[in-house]
Amino acid sequence: MSNYPLWEQLKALQSPNYKWIDLTHTFGEDTPRWPGFDPLGNKTLFDFSNAPMKVNHFSFPGQYGTHVDAPGHFVQNGRLVDEINVSEFAYPLCVIDVHKKVEENHDYALTVQDIKDFEENYGQIPEGAFVAMRSDWSKRWPDQDASLNKDENGISRYPGWSLEALQFLFEVRNVGAIGHEPFDTDPPLLQVDIGFAGEDYVLQKDKFQIEVMNNLDQVPPVGAIIFCTFPKAKNATGFPARCFAICPID
Numbered sequence: 001m002s003n004y005p006l007w008e009q010l011k012a013l014q015s016p017n018y019k020w021i022d023l024t025h026t027f028g029e030d031t032p033r034w035p036g037f038d039p040l041g042n043k044t045l046f047d048f049s050n051a052p053m054k055v056n057h058f059s060f061p062g063q064y065g066t067h068v069d070a071p072g073h074f075v076q077n078g079r080l081v082d083e084i085n086v087s088e089f090a091y092p093l094c095v096i097d098v099h100k101k102v103e104e105n106h107d108y109a110l111t112v113q114d115i116k117d118f119e120e121n122y123g124q125i126p127e128g129a130f131v132a133m134r135s136d137w138s139k140r141w142p143d144q145d146a147s148l149n150k151d152e153n154g155i156s157r158y159p160g161w162s163l164e165a166l167q168f169l170f171e172v173r174n175v176g177a178i179g180h181e182p183f184d185t186d187p188p189l190l191q192v193d194i195g196f197a198g199e200d201y202v203l204q205k206d207k208f209q210i211e212v213m214n215n216l217d218q219v220p221p222v223g224a225i226i227f228c229t230f231p232k233a234k235n236a237t238g239f240p241a242r243c244f245a246i247c248p249i250d
Helices: 005-013 099-104 112-122 144-148 163-172 188-194 197-204
Strands: 018-022 041-046 055-059 067-069 090-097 130-134 177-180 209-211 224-229 238-240 242-248
Touching: 067 197, 090 112, 112 163, 130 224, 163 197, 197 209
Parallel strands: 090 130, 130 177, 177 209
Antiparallel strands: 018 242, 041 055, 067 209, 067 238, 090 224, 224 242
């Protein structure tokens, strides 16, 4: 075994010294979705009553459940899901926790100061890191109305990133990708004035993002690694993803 160091590393990661955290929501016909999308369809093509196997036929938008947004989601001729290299599936993970601020202000947009405060406590965000915004919005799952949180004018009220924070992360810290728990990068209240400026910015950088993440409260601010995996769907602008983190146990 000593001749295969990767096997030894995997064995170490699977030991009681580490925990594996699923950062992905289970999704189906009745789970929350962006309001422009129809719910998932799930049709049984074959069943054990008439065949030796069971087969489902699914229909859903690419941006459904916990999902990846490829650059081509917003950028004409941008990279699509099948063009994302597998070397981009793993990152050091930094989780910036602003859930207390979100409790006080559902429209909260993570700021550059939040990033600097994080770095004051945990050190500089490393180049190529995956930076996740913890808002605890995932705790509203699987309630569609609570996840959308619409006001009396029909505008959703949920948190996201400020454009300035994203610019700092990608231009100053040169991060590899970002992720968050709500449906959008930009808080809907900001979208009234700036549209999807933050999401457009991230994808214009030829990076991907993960939306509708789960269990960010179960991973430490620093020290974990994240794996973001998804099928190699041809010509897809997005697709449901399976993301997980490996964390040292304190």
